[in-house]
Amino acid sequence: MKRTLIPLLLGLLVLAACGPRQPATLTVMTHDSFAASEEVIRAFEQENNVKVTFLASGDTGTALNKAILSKDAPLADVFYGVDNTFLSRALEAGIFEPYESPLLKDIPQEFQLDPESRALPVDYGDVCINYDKAYFAQHNLPLPQSLEDLTRPEYRGLLVVENPATSSPGLAFLLATIARFGDPGYLDFWRALRENGVVVVNDWETAYYTNFSGSSGKGPQPMVVSYGSSPPAEVIFAEQPLEEAPTASLVGPGMCFRQIEFVGVLKGTKHRDLARKFVDFMLSVRFQEDMPLQMFVFPVNPNAKLPEAFVQYAQIPEQPARLDPVLIAANREKWIQAWTETVLR
Amino acid sequence: MANPPPKRRAGEGAVSLLALPATLFLTVFFVLPLARILLYALDGRLLLQADTWGRVGRALGFTVYQAALSTLLTLVVGMPLAFLFARYKFPGKTLWRALLAIPFMLPTVVVAAGFNAFLGDRGWLNLTLMRWLGLGAPPVRFTGTLVAILVAHIFYNTTLVVRLLAHALEHLDPHLEQAARVLGADGGKVLRHITLPLLRPSLLAATALVFLFDFTSFGVILLLGGPTFATLEVEIYIQGMHLLNLPLAALLSVVQLLCTVALSFLYSRFLPRIVTPFSLRPAEANIRSPRRWGEKLFLAAMLVLLVALFLVPMASVPFRSVARLEAARGERGEVRYGLTIDYYQELFLNRRSSLFYVPPLAAARNSLLYALATVLLSMALGTPAAIALARRGQVVRTLDALFMLPLGASAVTLGLGFLMVFRRAVTSPWLVPLAHTLIALPLVIRTLQPALASIPPRLREASRVLGASPWRAWWTVEWPILWRASLAAATFAFTVSLGEFGATLLLARPEYPTLPIAIYRFLSQPGGLNYGQAMAMTTILMAFTSGGVLLIERLRLPGSSQF
Numbered sequence: 001m002k003r004t005l006i007p008l009l010l011g012l013l014v015l016a017a018c019g020p021r022q023p024a025t026l027t028v029m030t031h032d033s034f035a036a037s038e039e040v041i042r043a044f045e046q047e048n049n050v051k052v053t054f055l056a057s058g059d060t061g062t063a064l065n066k067a068i069l070s071k072d073a074p075l076a077d078v079f080y081g082v083d084n085t086f087l088s089r090a091l092e093a094g095i096f097e098p099y100e101s102p103l104l105k106d107i108p109q110e111f112q113l114d115p116e117s118r119a120l121p122v123d124y125g126d127v128c129i130n131y132d133k134a135y136f137a138q139h140n141l142p143l144p145q146s147l148e149d150l151t152r153p154e155y156r157g158l159l160v161v162e163n164p165a166t167s168s169p170g171l172a173f174l175l176a177t178i179a180r181f182g183d184p185g186y187l188d189f190w191r192a193l194r195e196n197g198v199v200v201v202n203d204w205e206t207a208y209y210t211n212f213s214g215s216s217g218k219g220p221q222p223m224v225v226s227y228g229s230s231p232p233a234e235v236i237f238a239e240q241p242l243e244e245a246p247t248a249s250l251v252g253p254g255m256c257f258r259q260i261e262f263v264g265v266l267k268g269t270k271h272r273d274l275a276r277k278f279v280d281f282m283l284s285v286r287f288q289e290d291m292p293l294q295m296f297v298f299p300v301n302p303n304a305k306l307p308e309a310f311v312q313y314a315q316i317p318e319q320p321a322r323l324d325p326v327l328i329a330a331n332r333e334k335w336i337q338a339w340t341e342t343v344l345r
Numbered sequence: 346m347a348n349p350p351p352k353r354r355a356g357e358g359a360v361s362l363l364a365l366p367a368t369l370f371l372t373v374f375f376v377l378p379l380a381r382i383l384l385y386a387l388d389g390r391l392l393l394q395a396d397t398w399g400r401v402g403r404a405l406g407f408t409v410y411q412a413a414l415s416t417l418l419t420l421v422v423g424m425p426l427a428f429l430f431a432r433y434k435f436p437g438k439t440l441w442r443a444l445l446a447i448p449f450m451l452p453t454v455v456v457a458a459g460f461n462a463f464l465g466d467r468g469w470l471n472l473t474l475m476r477w478l479g480l481g482a483p484p485v486r487f488t489g490t491l492v493a494i495l496v497a498h499i500f501y502n503t504t505l506v507v508r509l510l511a512h513a514l515e516h517l518d519p520h521l522e523q524a525a526r527v528l529g530a531d532g533g534k535v536l537r538h539i540t541l542p543l544l545r546p547s548l549l550a551a552t553a554l555v556f557l558f559d560f561t562s563f564g565v566i567l568l569l570g571g572p573t574f575a576t577l578e579v580e581i582y583i584q585g586m587h588l589l590n591l592p593l594a595a596l597l598s599v600v601q602l603l604c605t606v607a608l609s610f611l612y613s614r615f616l617p618r619i620v621t622p623f624s625l626r627p628a629e630a631n632i633r634s635p636r637r638w639g640e641k642l643f644l645a646a647m648l649v650l651l652v653a654l655f656l657v658p659m660a661s662v663p664f665r666s667v668a669r670l671e672a673a674r675g676e677r678g679e680v681r682y683g684l685t686i687d688y689y690q691e692l693f694l695n696r697r698s699s700l701f702y703v704p705p706l707a708a709a710r711n712s713l714l715y716a717l718a719t720v721l722l723s724m725a726l727g728t729p730a731a732i733a734l735a736r737r738g739q740v741v742r743t744l745d746a747l748f749m750l751p752l753g754a755s756a757v758t759l760g761l762g763f764l765m766v767f768r769r770a771v772t773s774p775w776l777v778p779l780a781h782t783l784i785a786l787p788l789v790i791r792t793l794q795p796a797l798a799s800i801p802p803r804l805r806e807a808s809r810v811l812g813a814s815p816w817r818a819w820w821t822v823e824w825p826i827l828w829r830a831s832l833a834a835a836t837f838a839f840t841v842s843l844g845e846f847g848a849t850l851l852l853a854r855p856e857y858p859t860l861p862i863a864i865y866r867f868l869s870q871p872g873g874l875n876y877g878q879a880m881a882m883t884t885i886l887m888a889f890t891s892g893g894v895l896l897i898e899r900l901r902l903p904g905s906s907q908f
Contacts, residue, residue, distance in 0.1 A: 036699070036700045038700040038702075062586045065585065065589065069385075075771065089589055200572045201571055204869075210457070210458065216872075219466070234873070237871065238872065239687065296870065333588045
């Protein structure tokens, strides 16, 4: 009796994998942070007589790994969520096919990092240092105006950052320092930061909820590497209505690193037309206006209006740090290794 | 189970036949995917690079060091607790037992938050000490230290030691100890020469399991240990998923796997050839209330240990799920709490009409369904395998080691292997209980096997001589022992499944999230409400597990009434 269990289960597995046929199913592979309003996705489904299935595949790196490993028999038709730090790895691996979406003409050139339009920009967000407003007010402490300021004695032990080897905001902040100080100058800056008692943890959740004093975790450090959209999130998800965000971002020139996320049609898709329609849909105003409150990112389509909380509480840095994705892909491992030796050992 | 059991002196053929389903399962869902990804990613050139071995060596050294230390400490805490649960009656015993099982399935993020609320820089221990002693800085350093890693490992794995040992202790023949005492041995001598040697199979099984769990530890190292510590599994994750250096990740996985193989063989080598039969007395025969005051002192000490090491870190979660930081966060200073049920109410609202919103009951239902499927599957595969492994022989030894392997494999690597072998089928929700079974199976087998091996063959023979049919002999002799051990095994399978965070292993379908996945979703966004909801969801998960474990414990009664 028990020996029949395995073939039975295998059979079920195959059945479950094939599934019913009507209507066509479009599969979208994303990272875990993907979110959207139900009605927005339903509207797309109805207009195109399609069922959209999402596969959440781990964090950004994990999801991309999975897409690359399965590229000969792709699991999905569309992949969303590769960012500018991973972009050239995705393009080198050749997982996307080019698609010149008509909506690209609306989108500012600064976001279009792939001239062949295999990866199309969808959203951006700035990794910035968030600070606990009350702490700075109470201690009459002026805000740091630049990255260099962080090494000054009055900010000793006040900053918590994420390990760039395990966290994507951690890597983004490291890249901001490389953009500012160059290679190997950034290592001197980090040496000074280390001497000034910078706290390093492995992931954003710990940094924000356990170490940061401005969050509801009430930790010991009043400055944390997080996102420019975190202050509006603090208001929207406040336990009791707040008049003012308890936190804000330091958006001085070169202090934030801009992350841009991309979508692309996966090579080998069996639903090319639908996949392209979905890409168009993600760039359209409808989806772009839904994104901020779902994923706490900013739309790349300038016609999309920002929600009230974003207008009021989010700061967009005028001069974010930038680095060429090709340079990032080529040096990521080397930079992280050197950082680890300098800051952790 | 309707077939008569194969004869005891059956050859190796019968052994292989009984273990066949489990072996097939492991081949398809473990060996195949792992071999596939390793063959794809391994790169010989890596072996020649000088710095490769430095990195592998550093990770391996720390992994073994922390695992050995953690295992030792877990045994030190777990053995007296097992003794307490096996030998003494005390108020709230069943509840304490269920409570010990909870850590095993708590997501690491939540455990880290719980320990931090208690022992962190701004945890209440440090805040209290700072106030009393008038200190400016927190006196206790916990987060980011080796101590934090060790404490968390004890917290997670003590239940393994207690369950495996207490079960064996309950069923030891009290006459052996009594005889030793009559012959003049004091308590220490009885423990050294009688009790511990009799416990050896269970003790070895517990040690091996705890060591493997500590050896492949991931979340605890990442979140509580912090960035200065890296085990093999953490290094595999960093190399494979963040640096996209799959060859190095594969090499590290091979090293980790080889260590597991070595350990498994070591384990079966040390397993005593002659197993002393358990007594077929009901557990109650060995249990009494503490009478002498030495015993009472022991009970009190153990209760303090339970409260400090398990109850307090756990209690901080439900506490935080109903406590709100008083508004005006603008004013810093003393943290004040107010009571609220907002977080629970909020769980039932889909405020942003999100596509992936899942009502808490649906997440609980998903978790429960996966857990039930895991229990059924791992018991169905594990029981015949354990019966086969309870015998001796070369085939058995090899299989024995094979069944331990899933515990030592890198989940990160295996997940990628699944993808390459099963391709589109990997998106099926069916794969979740299958993956959970991979982890539950070694636990199930390790729990059943020592119990089965200790069934005295004389009893079976006696019942046959007295005219019982093979079926009846099995039903009256083996079944009651099997039943009790099965309950312990089912509890493991259940908690493993409830707590497993499948996203690392599989391509999760966001519309069927489990409770742990729902918890992570809340924690990945800023805002007090998200934090509170994560705590509320964890409290629900804790309630579910302890409820499930209590329910399974209830089933203990029927089998034992026959003796």
